[in-house]
Amino acid sequence: MTEAEALLIEQAAARLGPKGVITDPRDIEPWVTDWRGRVHGTAPAILAPASTEEVVDVVKLAAEHRVALVPQGGNTGMAAGATPPADGSALLLSMRRMNRIRSLSADNRLAIAEAGVVLATLHDAADGVGMRFPLTLGARGSCTIGGLASTNAGGTQVLKFGTMRSLVAGVEAVLPDGSIHNGLSGLKKDNRGYSIDQLLIGAEGTLGVITAVALRLVPAIAARAVAWVGVADPAAALDLLRFLEARTSSIEGFELIPQQSLDLVLKHIPDTRPPLTGAHEWNVLIEAATSDPQTDVGAELERLLAAALQSGLVSDATLAANEAQAEAFWKLRDSISEAERTEGQTIAHDISVPVGDMPTFLIDAVAEVERAFPGVQATGFGHLGDGNIHFHVRAGGHSAPDWYERDGAEITRFVDDLVTAGGGSISAEHGIGQLKRAEFARLAPPGRIHALRAIKQAFDPLGIMNPGKLVP
Numbered sequence: 001m002t003e004a005e006a007l008l009i010e011q012a013a014a015r016l017g018p019k020g021v022i023t024d025p026r027d028i029e030p031w032v033t034d035w036r037g038r039v040h041g042t043a044p045a046i047l048a049p050a051s052t053e054e055v056v057d058v059v060k061l062a063a064e065h066r067v068a069l070v071p072q073g074g075n076t077g078m079a080a081g082a083t084p085p086a087d088g089s090a091l092l093l094s095m096r097r098m099n100r101i102r103s104l105s106a107d108n109r110l111a112i113a114e115a116g117v118v119l120a121t122l123h124d125a126a127d128g129v130g131m132r133f134p135l136t137l138g139a140r141g142s143c144t145i146g147g148l149a150s151t152n153a154g155g156t157q158v159l160k161f162g163t164m165r166s167l168v169a170g171v172e173a174v175l176p177d178g179s180i181h182n183g184l185s186g187l188k189k190d191n192r193g194y195s196i197d198q199l200l201i202g203a204e205g206t207l208g209v210i211t212a213v214a215l216r217l218v219p220a221i222a223a224r225a226v227a228w229v230g231v232a233d234p235a236a237a238l239d240l241l242r243f244l245e246a247r248t249s250s251i252e253g254f255e256l257i258p259q260q261s262l263d264l265v266l267k268h269i270p271d272t273r274p275p276l277t278g279a280h281e282w283n284v285l286i287e288a289a290t291s292d293p294q295t296d297v298g299a300e301l302e303r304l305l306a307a308a309l310q311s312g313l314v315s316d317a318t319l320a321a322n323e324a325q326a327e328a329f330w331k332l333r334d335s336i337s338e339a340e341r342t343e344g345q346t347i348a349h350d351i352s353v354p355v356g357d358m359p360t361f362l363i364d365a366v367a368e369v370e371r372a373f374p375g376v377q378a379t380g381f382g383h384l385g386d387g388n389i390h391f392h393v394r395a396g397g398h399s400a401p402d403w404y405e406r407d408g409a410e411i412t413r414f415v416d417d418l419v420t421a422g423g424g425s426i427s428a429e430h431g432i433g434q435l436k437r438a439e440f441a442r443l444a445p446p447g448r449i450h451a452l453r454a455i456k457q458a459f460d461p462l463g464i465m466n467p468g469k470l471v472p
């Protein structure tokens with residue numbers, strides 16, 4: 001620990017009290033490795049402020065002593081953005097004690113939640129007033145509102161409601177000089193120049209510490225219908241989505257699942273059954289929902305799928321008969337990564353290309369990767385309607401335990417080159433963090449990197465906010 005760090009910890013302890021400063025290595029240890037367990041850091045302390053004023057004090061101390069801070073929510077991020085550096089040169093700034101929902105208004109359709117509120121807690125609270133916060137994802141039991149905003153997270157309902165960028169009405173944050181930006185008024189119209197809120201969303205903690213967020217709510221769901229559909233290929237899946245969208249506004253989720261991913265789930269995950277008799281090379285999981293109790297969303301989806309079947313868009317389809325079956329269908333989708341991990345080593349890429357190009361891109365990319373790296377198995381699954389696929393390369397025939405370390409970087413570069421040539425993004429929803437920083441630097445257009453560096457320098461000239469992340 002440096003002298004500056006020791007001094008900062010001492011002064012922070014005087015201000016935050018015993019709950020606000022953690023220095024026991026056993027209590028720090030669970031928070032210094034990323035969620036995937038691939039990046040390990042160290043930190044001499046975790047600072048855990050409980051109010052915006054305490055965050056201001058901590059940030060001012062960090063600036064005074066030139067000590068870097070790594071903001072952290074639930075530590076479920078996929079790019080190791082919340083993992084401190086290995087040399088102990090930064091302190092963790094845990095936002096988990098700032099966990100109050102300050103207000104929840106069905107009239108304003110707004111919730112104001114502090115950064116450390118867990119997503120599932122917000123879901124429950126909104127439900128309590130007949131409303132809904134429509135962003136959801138697998139980590140909802142541990143990820144926080146501050147982390148979701150800072151990574152501009154997406155999830156399974158982006159098709160209808162967008163990513164955090166569209167669901168955040170305003171942000172309260174402590175900037176690196178200790179000043180407070182307060183954008184919580186939730187104004188629908190506010191054209192006073194640059195949007196500081198939008199700069200902070202997706203900034204991965206490099207421009208300031210988000211302390212609270214105003215979130216848009218929608219009416220609670222009255223009913224949902226979930227269907228499992230077999231299709232010939234990704235192009236047919238996209239045609240089906242467009243067919244449905246032209247006839248109803250109730251489609252919220254549309255997930256593409258190749259048969260080989262489904263087979264792995266059926267092989268490795270207990271209590272799973274194939275929804276359709278007979279295999280289809282590609283499957284789609286569809287969720288339709290309505291807030292209108294008079295609308296029979298199940299009957300509507302059934303009618304539309306019957307028409308799609310008749311016109312040859314769909315090979316087979318089944319509607320979940322009840323909530324338990326709907327959950328069982330979603331379990332098949334949500335278990336793909338776990339099933340792949342059980343099968344063997346996997347290199348995950350969270351990529352996007354323009355939606356209309358995705359079907360061809362996917363088929364071609366799988367073939368090119370498998371040709372370039374004989375023995376591997378490539379697949380893509382996920383949010384087809386957003387042009388966002390989780391493109392995973394599995395070790396396949398390679399059983400060497402160091403396959404990932406040996407070949408991982410080369411395979412990732414190959415995939416990233418294909419994505420860039422296809423006009424896409426090497427990070428659709430997981431951010432850059434530290435894991436994708438080198439690839440971002442290699443592939444991003446110079447203008448983008450220049451703008452990012454200029455913004456970072458303007459906000460954080462001392463470089464105390466999450467250094468080594470996002471900005472190359």
Ligand SMILES: Cc1cc2nc3c(=O)[nH]c(=O)nc-3n(C[C@H](O)[C@H](O)[C@H](O)COP(=O)(O)OP(=O)(O)OC[C@H]3O[C@@H](n4cnc5c(N)ncnc54)[C@H](O)[C@@H]3O)c2cc1C
Binds near residue numbers: 205
């Ligand atoms: C099972 C699982 C499923 C997932 N599914 C999806 C998915 O479908 N879609 C998707 O987009 N993501 C998904 N994710 C990843 C997703 O990014 C995170 O779940 C979430 O956005 C991160 O929240 P967190 O509180 O855990 O943030 P952390 O992991 O703690 O932090 C993430 C980044 O935000 C910064 N940060 C955190 N809090 C603050 C703050 N208050 N102020 C400033 N910076 C802050 C950190 O420094 C870091 O750079 C998934 C993760 C898991 C484990």
